[in-house]
Every structure is written in C-alpha cells, then in structure tokens.
Amino acid sequence: MTRPARRTALLCALAAATALLPAAPVRAAEPRSPLRFTDCPDSVPRPAAPERVECGRLSVPLDWHRPRGPRIEVAVSRVRASGTPAERRGILLVNPGGPGGSGLPYAVTKRAKLPESVRRAYDVVGFDPRGAGQSTPVSCGPMGGLFDSPGSDPVPAGAPAERAYLSSLRALADDCATHAGRLLPHLSTEQTAYDMDAIRGALGEPRTSFLGVSYGSWLGAAYTARFPHRVGRMVLDSVVGPWDWYDFDVIQSRALLRQRGTFFAWTADHGERFGLGGTPGAVREAYLRVRRGLTARPVAGFGPAEFDRAVYRALGRTERWEGLADGLRGYLTDGAPDGLRPATAFDGPDSRTYESANRVVKCADGPGPSARDIVTDIRRTRRLDPHPVLTGMEASACAYWHHRPGHRTPLGSPDAPPVLLVASAHDPVTPVEGARGLRRLLPGARLVTLDNDYSHGVFASRGNACVDDTLAAYLVRGTVPSADVRCTGPGLPTVR
Template identity: 35%
Template structure:
C-alpha cells in the first residue's frame, strides 16, 4: 500500500513536459465550437495501459495570452459547452484574452461516461441526495444507498474506481500538453474550485492565473462538505424569509421572517402527515432547497409553491432530472476521493443531531450515501491542498452560499496561504463571479484574469 501511495503521488507531482502538441481541431457537430479529443490513461499508475478519450472544446481568441480551462462544478458537471456559457456573461476583455477551453471530465458526457443504471424512481431528488424520513429515520435511505452502490459497479465497475478528482486534474495536465502550453489558467466554480486547487497543488509550476469561485471546503471530504449544507441552508433561508415577509401582501406566507419560518414547518408537517396530489413533505423540502440555492430571482417561484400548498391549490412542481453519467460521476468522485464511514448507526445519530441543529433541511446533509457501501477503497489519499507555488489564485465567494458556505472558502484560503486572496460579496446564493452582478467582485476577478492584478490583500465587497 505504501508503494502505491508514493507512486501515485509522484505521478501527480511530476508535470508532463510540454512535448509536441498534436491536437487536431474540427468543428463540433453539436456546438458552435472546435472539438478535439485527448487520450489519457484510465489508471495513471499504469500509464501505458488502457486509455480513455477526454472530449475537449475550444473557442479561439484572435490574440490570446494563453488558454483558460473551464469547469462548471458538480461533481459530475459536463463542460464541453462552458466556453459558450462564459462568453455570454464575461466582459469582452476576458473573452479576447484567452482561448476558452471546455472539457467533459472523465465519467461524463463524451469522456468515457459511467452509469449506475438508475430507474426513473431512483432519480427522485428526495432519494438521490438522501432525505431521511420525516422523523429522521434513515432505514429507507440506507437500503437505497446500498442498492445504488451495487448498481454502479454492475454497470461501470471497470471505469468507476478511476473517476477521482486527482485523476481529473491529471487529465487537465494532459490537455495542457496537447494544447502545447507550458502553463494553463483556469476558472472553476463550486466543485470546480476544489478541482482547480488540486491541480494547483499537484502541478504548481504549470499553474498560471486560477480563479476559484464559490469555494468548496477541502477539509473532511466528502461527508463534511455535505454537512456544511445544514448551516448554509439555514443562513440562506433567512434571506428568503426576509424577502417573503416584505411580500406578505402578495403571497401571504407571514408578516415577519419568524412567521415565514413557522409557515415552512407547518406546510412540511402537513405534507408529512398527508401528501397532497403526491407532494410529500420531503418533496417540499427539496423544492425549498432548490429555490434557495442560487439567486434571489428564484424566490417568487418558491413563494408561489408555498402559497398554492397553503391555499389547497394544485401544485406544479418543477422537475430537475439528472442524467445517468452525472449521477454516477458524482458518486464516483465522492466515494473514490476518500473512504466513507460504513457505520450505519453513526449516520443515524448524525442525522438526528443535525435535524435538531439545522431543521430546515431535516437531517439531509448528514444522511447516508452510496459511499457507505462502495465496494472498493480509494487507491490513493486525497491530494493535500498546499501553498507551494506562486501567488496566483483568487477565490471569489458570496457570504451566504447554501451549497458552498463561506467557511469552506475561508478554509481554502488558509490552506493556500499567501498563494491566494479571498474576494467576498455580501450576497446570497451559489455562484459569485459573473453570476450575481456584483460589480466590485466581478471587477476584482476580471482584473486578475485579464491583467494579472493580484489583490494586495483580501477584498470584501458590499451587496450587488
């Protein structure tokens, strides 16, 4: 085991030299971009063994200063269309400064996709991200998690053990080589922030300007990462409660934030006891979480759902289906990066404690996942995030982010040390840079990526 760990670490830390770039670009059949594939080892411990193809896209600039790799987060988010998404929201100076490079991370899209063979019923969001029963019981969740872990390896057991953050970072360096670049710049959000930090720790000499947005907590992966959702959702719920109280004459959810909170618990309890039109208490919890997740623009839609339930009207709940490869890669990354506890009783105790401390999410952040029944152990330790390297990483973060709370960005800032700076915006929701319209935060990020203006110290911006 010791030899495996040492070997894998050496492979990760040794940068691949910028040899001859042989990438062939052709028009993408489905996107107004250029497409290419980069061949990488399935298992970096056996570099001459089985290969997989990573699907890469490019939006070329006229006179770029370099390349900007992009990742949308997840884990499991596909990234081939990221150059188009960034082009729509980025200032022209940024688009002109870089060739924008998207890619489907291994396991997703057109990069050796994996699957857990999920049935439509198994993709129900109340099950997939493991909401316990209304009273906190996790027996049904444990049965589900055990079955999903089994199905994942029945369908993609040859690929899944190699779907890790470290291997994805190594794939990024193979992309760098294929592009003929000595260094890469990078913009990644949510899980993409952690992926970028892993790359910068493995390949510091190849790291140019890195902007990590909505920063995932690199400590206590992945159980602790999810546990952060509990207090994060509570904090973000307060934003909605203040908004809903101000709009009480329209929606009737309560004239004070405290009354809005009481309405939420009354509605979930009502649906826990007697679902209406198939809508359960946990489904309302899911819809509330999703309504809090991103910008305040989601608040009216969430308020209308609550209002309809309160008035006994039919509720048309929006669905958020997830594709097989996205879900399977989510579990691959989270179960292969670190070993999870296999003690079911421990999860039960954690859920009961968490639902008391953070009742809005009813214990979901602490619930059991397929990782508790994952049939293989990680074959290398998680990459240690370090400050080894130049000062070239900017973190951008909303103060009230329910998905990646501020505490994670602060932890990442501490681990990266003087190599990084933290730019915060006094805003709520998941997604900060180029997302919330915070001019101060956006300017700091763009000045860094385009002009290399590294903040002298951490920056705090007011609300958008």
C-alpha cells in the same frame, strides 16, 4: 473528539501533510496525439458570430498510475480568444462544478458572461470531466431508488426510517458497483487533474490558467497539488472547503438551515405580496403545510423528495426565491405543485449521469463516513430543526462503497503561484469558511469576498463590478491584490 473538533484537526493535518508533499511532477502528462477540433454536438450552444466553438476528443489513460493500460476519451471544447495575438494570454480551462457537471457547453455559456478583456485574452476551453457528459459517462443504474417518482422522504425520523435510509444508501452503492464496473476506482478528482494537464499538453501550452466554480475549486486545488509549476492564473469561485466530502455535506446542510431562515424572514417582510404570513414563524408553518401535504399525498410524482430538491435549488440563488414563495402559495391555493417544479426534469438522461458521477467522484476522492456517523449527524441536524434539507448529502453513500480509495485527493501546494479565491458571504451551497480553509493550503492566495450576498457563484455571475474588475485585472495583467478584497453586495432580492 467531537466532529467539529475532528474537522478542525483534519484541516490542520491536511495543511501539514500538503507542506510535506514531494514536489509535484513537472513532466508533462502528454497524450499520444494532439487535439484535433471539429464541429460540436448539438448539445453545445453556438456563440454569437463571428466567434465559433469547436470540439475534439482526447485519449487518456483510464488510470494515470498505469499509463500503458486501458484508455478512455475526454471531450473538449474551445472558443478562441477574440483579441490580437499580442493580447493573448493562453488557455483558460473552465469547470462549472458538480462533481458531474458538463463543461463542454460551459466554454460558450460562461465565456459569454466574462469581462471583454478576458475574452480577448484567452482561448476558453471547456471539457467534460471523466465520468460526466460525453467523457466516458458513468451510470449507477437505478441508484437505490433515487429516481423513483415520487421518492421516499429524504429526512428519516425515528429508528425504522433511519434503517430504511441506510438501506437505500447501501443499495445505491451496490448499484454503482454493478453498473460502473471498472470505472469506479478511476473517476477521482486527482485523475481528472491529470486529464487537465493532458489537455494543456495537447494544446501545446506551457501553463494552465483555470476558472473553477464550486466543485471546480476542488478540481483546481487538486491540479495545483500535482502540477504547481504548470499553473498560470487560477480563479477558484464559490470554494468547496478542504474537508472530506461527507464533512463538507454536513457543513452545507447546516448552512442551508440558516439560509432557509433568511428566506422565511424575507418572505414575511413581503407578506402582502406572497400571502404566506407576516412573520418568519407564519411563513415557516406555511412551508411545512406544503411539505406535509405532499408527503401525505404526492401530486403527479411530486412528493417530499422532489419538494426538498426544489427548495435546495432555490435557496442557492436569491433570484429563485420569489418563484419558491409563489410556488408555496400556489400549492396552498389550488393544491398543484407546478410552481415548485424545477425547470429541468430530475429523471432525464443528463441528470442520471450527473447524479451517478457526483457520487462516484466523491467516493473516489477519500474515505467515507460510517453508518453511525450518518445517523448521528442527521439526529444532530434535526435537533437544530426537525425538518432540514438533506438533498446535498451525496457522500453518505460512501459508507457502503465497494472500492475504498487508498488516500485522499491532495489539494494545494506551497509551490503554486498566487491564486484568487472568490466567495459570497452568505452562500449556503459552499459556505465562506471553505474558502478560508482552502487558502491555508495555497500560500499567497487572496480572498475576494462579496459581502451582503446570499447566492452561489460570484465572478461573472452576480454582475458586481468590484469582483469582476478585480478578477479581470488578475487574469489579464497578473495583478494580485496586496491584501484580501471585500466588495459590497446587493443584499436581499427586491420583489417585483
């Protein structure tokens, strides 16, 4: 069976298996004590007065299947609803994605972008998922050289490079086993879903409403699988498909190729502005000259791995395309990669925790690939384009994981109330087919698509009134569209 056929069969099997799951437990995952809030750490921004953010810590079992065993703490933040008591609809948990993204500041930053009616209706509650941020952060140490500067070329070409690539994945898995220790098997999305319900219980709320972006969509789907009768209103934005993580990473890598081709064509259409050529082929050759130059001679720790990370980041949001094109031209003009460097340092402490949690969670959620799968898929991708962007292939390390999970994280439930899924039509980070796949596990779900859009993150992010009004009506009034909704997107970015 071909890998695409296997993915299709897996999706069907997941749908069938989910339909046969026993009813999710409705007994509360109650903590030992209620959440008590106080001031937040300096890493959490302050909202505009008179509103305030408050933070607390919740003790939860390390393993929810052994609730009397060791415990860990989950960091929680909250900004209360700004409306009247009659307007209040409960709590809205939020998650920014990852796996590994910190949700503690997200309660403030995302809330500021939400429609006013949503801010008036909900206490917006952020939390650092277990293993991330300030919730028992996980460390994988050197991660097999992932933080080396400059890093080795992340696109192996030829058998010796492929063997070296696999060796680096094995070293990453070994480092995670050495440094993460007892945490390694217990940082799955399923365990975090139980933490979410503990937060609900500690706040004394009967239902959990939820806004999850990117990986947050996977987390929301996992919560519905375990606690369908506790789901209030749920928005899953920029949806990760219901595949194994490794299969998702492969799908994403192919979508990035399509997006990069669109970027080349867009840059060529503005040839006078960027000076990289007037055809997509000319822009592609300029791009490859930059990458070849940085491979042959890295500059101040910036080599091919750092270049690919910058490209990966830029391709996901069209407002970054102009900066990427300017950075390419800057390097070709003066040999300096400064314009290509991301705003945040990859080797900072937050990045190290994020990258560790990302691999640990993915590998705890289900089976990993074989070494043969990895090599075969890289070769297939390189036949599509010899120079792909493989930065998002985090789950490849799961081939050598020390703690193989006994089952896949379950997603979705036929008993869940209607959920709204949101997708950008040309999002390369979470391609739209992921939303179409997940909706099969969420009966009654509606898909809100932003057509003619090429960015990751849609609701209260793209400034689209059609999307934002549809989602606000659902969250505040419970209005479920009678059918899927298609909104008109902004198209490719304009150039200053």
